[in-house]
Amino acid sequence: MAAxxxxxxxxxxxxxxxxxxxxxxxxxxxxxYGTAAxxxxxxxxxxxxxxxxxxxxxxxxxxxxxxxxxxATFAKALGWQxxxxxxxxxxxxxxxxxxxxxxxxxLAGLADVVLVVGADAAPKxxxxxAGGDRPDDPDWLRFRLLGATNPTYxxxxxxxxxxVHGDTPEDFALVKVKNAALGALNPYARYRKRVTAEEVAASxxxxxxxxxxxxxxxSDGGAALLLCSLDFARRHGAARPVRIRAVSTVTPRFPNxxxxxxxxxxxxxxxxxxxxxxxxxxxxxxxxxxxxxGPEDLSLAEVYDLSTALELQWYEDLGLCGEGEGAKLLREGxxxxxxxxxxxxxxxxxxxxxxxxxxxxxxxxxxTWQLREVAGDRQVAGARVGITANQGLFGHGSSVVAVR
Amino acid sequence: MTRTRTPAVSDWFTGEGxxxxxxxxxxxxxxxxxxxxxxxxxxxxxxxGGALEEVPLSRTGRIxxxxxxxxxxxxxxxxxxxxxxxxxxxxxxxxxSERIVVLGQTVPGVTVADLTVGxxxxxxxxxLDEDAETTWTTWQWRPTGxxx
Ligand SMILES: [Zn+2]
Numbered sequence: 001m002a003a004x005x006x007x008x009x010x011x012x013x014x015x016x017x018x019x020x021x022x023x024x025x026x027x028x029x030x031x032x033y034g035t036a037a038x039x040x041x042x043x044x045x046x047x048x049x050x051x052x053x054x055x056x057x058x059x060x061x062x063x064x065x066x067x068x069x070x071x072a073t074f075a076k077a078l079g080w081q082x083x084x085x086x087x088x089x090x091x092x093x094x095x096x097x098x099x100x101x102x103x104x105x106x107l108a109g110l111a112d113v114v115l116v117v118g119a120d121a122a123p124k125x126x127x128x129x130a131g132g133d134r135p136d137d138p139d140w141l142r143f144r145l146l147g148a149t150n151p152t153y154x155x156x157x158x159x160x161x162x163x164v165h166g167d168t169p170e171d172f173a174l175v176k177v178k179n180a181a182l183g184a185l186n187p188y189a190r191y192r193k194r195v196t197a198e199e200v201a202a203s204x205x206x207x208x209x210x211x212x213x214x215x216x217x218x219s220d221g222g223a224a225l226l227l228c229s230l231d232f233a234r235r236h237g238a239a240r241p242v243r244i245r246a247v248s249t250v251t252p253r254f255p256n257x258x259x260x261x262x263x264x265x266x267x268x269x270x271x272x273x274x275x276x277x278x279x280x281x282x283x284x285x286x287x288x289x290x291x292x293x294g295p296e297d298l299s300l301a302e303v304y305d306l307s308t309a310l311e312l313q314w315y316e317d318l319g320l321c322g323e324g325e326g327a328k329l330l331r332e333g334x335x336x337x338x339x340x341x342x343x344x345x346x347x348x349x350x351x352x353x354x355x356x357x358x359x360x361x362x363x364x365x366x367x368t369w370q371l372r373e374v375a376g377d378r379q380v381a382g383a384r385v386g387i388t389a390n391q392g393l394f395g396h397g398s399s400v401v402a403v404r
Numbered sequence: 405m406t407r408t409r410t411p412a413v414s415d416w417f418t419g420e421g422x423x424x425x426x427x428x429x430x431x432x433x434x435x436x437x438x439x440x441x442x443x444x445x446x447x448x449x450x451x452x453g454g455a456l457e458e459v460p461l462s463r464t465g466r467i468x469x470x471x472x473x474x475x476x477x478x479x480x481x482x483x484x485x486x487x488x489x490x491x492x493x494x495x496x497x498x499x500x501s502e503r504i505v506v507l508g509q510t511v512p513g514v515t516v517a518d519l520t521v522g523x524x525x526x527x528x529x530x531x532l533d534e535d536a537e538t539t540w541t542t543w544q545w546r547p548t549g550x551x552x
Contacts, residue, residue, distance in 0.1 A: 125478065126475075126477065128478035133480070135414070138440075140480060141413065142507075143477060143479070144412065144413075144480040144481060144482075145412055145532065145542060146508070147473055147477030147481035147492075147509075148477070148507065149473065149475075152471050152472075152473055152494050155471030155472070155494075156468075156469040156494070156496050156507075157469070159469045159470055159521065160468065160469040160521065163469070164521075205474050206474055207471045208470075208471050209471075210471075253449075254447060257505070259468070263507075264440060264506065264507050265504055265505060265506040266504055266505040267436075268436055268438065268439075268502050268503050268504040270435065270437055270501070270502055270503040270504070271435040271448060271451075272434070272436065272448055
């Protein structure tokens, strides 16, 4: 195992600071959200911007050219100070790739202190592909040929769970009820109102069997982390910082037999048998192996609930329960506050709405607050190990394990 | 004026009526099948890569899952904003002999209420949209129990 590295500690980096700009629809530039989050992370770490050796930006494709070079955009807005810069894009997994880049620089000794920032200003309504006629782009083709929006893929996955595992729309609604109750306690969440199962059931169907309140919205928001070497953390007086122990950024293995956004078809398994585990399960397994832990060691998990049904899928992919047992785990209360393994204590995407390049970073912010035991009314008692999980369009795994 | 019938995407399907088929490609070295068609190189990581030949896909398959689109999708999907939005169903279909799942719209008139996972469907030619000169054609899935 690479992460063991002989003494078992060499692969850790410290989370010295975290910061967020509240999620919402603020109508301003992503640059403003990102720099606000960065300044909050710097203040949280007790560092000044000129102390930062390197800045890694998670790109947005919705902010014009500055969005494609987010690292430099944030560095300029904070004031050029000569730091090394990188900008990464991996759809919903962009934040994890930014964290992975920062971590690699720190572990390689190229930088002591790295600022990771992601921010987005979301459009109204459905995400849509970039403009122009591009018949060789699967993302353009799925809209042109099928009108297959993101929610229709979530609908397909949800219907499949109903057919194969016996999940019900009521199970899905309970995910929303749980996450909305947690989001109501989170000052950074966009939706801060509790929701009842009746309200979910009364909301309009968007993509059968999913209703409006089963599906996450798109939001403005920004999140940032200040990562550093353990040596730097010690010198800086952080005796027991939260540590990132694993970052999984794996791709699928051929043949990928689960229909994946934005694809129109799966790979064929006619010549090569399908792998033993799905892509999503491999994302979590890789993170567990790198961290040298298993699902039984977790205190909490932040998962990408693009839809309520997808949260149940993550329970299984993370190994919190067996295949098909996600709804049972939810109904038992295991994933609620006070349960065996609380999931989405932040309120999840259900309460935030997705701000693509910021979201995977925001997941790590929540895990950090939980591990520091400063999460207030959302606090998981005695939290020691947290995992985040997410999957970016076009085959991007994303999972971070943090410990304290 | 007569519109020209033109595929909305080139070389993904061929034929009329019962002869209508989706077109994929197959690696002559490892026999992996690709849809949408892969014409440059086999994507099996363990295959050195053989020539890719065009193959028609199975005409029938079974529903892996289904959903619908209750709201008007954004461009480049084409719909008439003057008319009320009519939801249509989308089906992901598992083709047995190719071991592949292919997404498509259902034929008009079939709704999610008519569908179940595992139901047999067949691929048929359909119309995606029309403009002044062109009828843009596509593939659609139709339950085999339905004739229309
Ligand atoms: Zn091959």
